[in-house]
Amino acid sequence: MAVSTDAVDRAIDEITGVPTDAGRIEVFAHGGASVVAERRGDAASACTVVLVHGIGMGRKVFADLVRHLENEALVVALDLPGYGDAPEPTRTPTIERMADLVAAYLRHLGRGPVVLLGHSMGTQVVAETAARHPDTVDRLVLVAPTVDRHRRRALRQLWRLARDLWGESPKVLLLGAREYMRAGPNLRRKMRAMLTHRPEATYARVSAPTLVVRGESDVVVPPEWFDEVVAAIPDSRGFVVEGHRHETLIRTAEPTARELGRWLSEQ
Template structure:
């Protein structure tokens, strides 16, 4: 993996960011700017994404979760606020369930995969619908990161779709914030409500007027609610 650190290293709070499929740590640029004055913020490139080398074999979601947990222990800052977007929510959920000592709080932004619509073509169709009319910023950054993800994107998609996050949610003990863009086609409201209901200690937040790539378009609304939530005991 590749890890990029920004922000206040003297802060007691550490926020670690995990991207979605085809993406990389660069998509969190706006979110980092909203958080780096009050926390140490670490954005990751998972194996084979962004600047991280392509592994010989495409790792499963569970394997990537173990790698994230190993890095968090190496980081040595105690339990962190662990945030994932899209496929990244599957990785961080597994991390929180398999390695609860590494996670203080969990944030799931646009959680996948909707168990009712797991087929790859269906997922791609929904993503295409969601991106129709999106901002040029989202389209350009997303296209660049997908190209960087390489020729093994099909295998990575298979690893994402074979994972069953619904079997893991009940094992998450960390307080969890679940976020959805109001018009997110990839994460329909029914699935979002199911995710929120399956996690024992969770809260829902809907970003009005936003879609699946809400953190790329502008991270301000999510960052504001995240700060409010983190300030609560």
């Protein structure tokens, strides 16, 4: 008997701990591309945290982080154009265009400046958002920031990601495989847009207080690049998650969520 795609998707959600009950979902379009946003948590809170995923991923990889934050904040997880449930745009947007789209959504959200968190490629999008649209970002969080300017070639990036994933938890591998399949046949163009962007040229223009996070064993984000990112952003501080790799937020978000709460309370 044939098994529907929805049934497989739901089974993966159940196995990996992703909530099967959707939060408040909306599709927001701007400039020829769309994001899908899922809201959860305390809408009465003064704090809004918006989450932006990395290449090949989608909003569902943030399920564990949302679980840790939703009692203290309104948490909004995004699917960028062509990822997760967001429709594939006619043309693959640059990092700069995705940043403009995120900023337009934040203004639409109407919550004022937010805590904007990006993971992996998402750090490029959120850093660019903070630099280009500083009125939308109160504080910035960069988890596993890419792309290391010393190792920008596509094959080198893929090799490092493969090494990082070797021996990862089944949860990370299952969620990652599902989201990469969703990202579709244009993943090569999306990779090119990621590698073309120069985050090191953006960091000095970020005025928001910034927390930079790295997994201790992250092969994609080596220590020297992490230190360079922290040093390049005027008001920043670094945090290393012991025993974690590049997909630290997917494996378990508790250490990062705990440090994020501590950091926010100090601001």
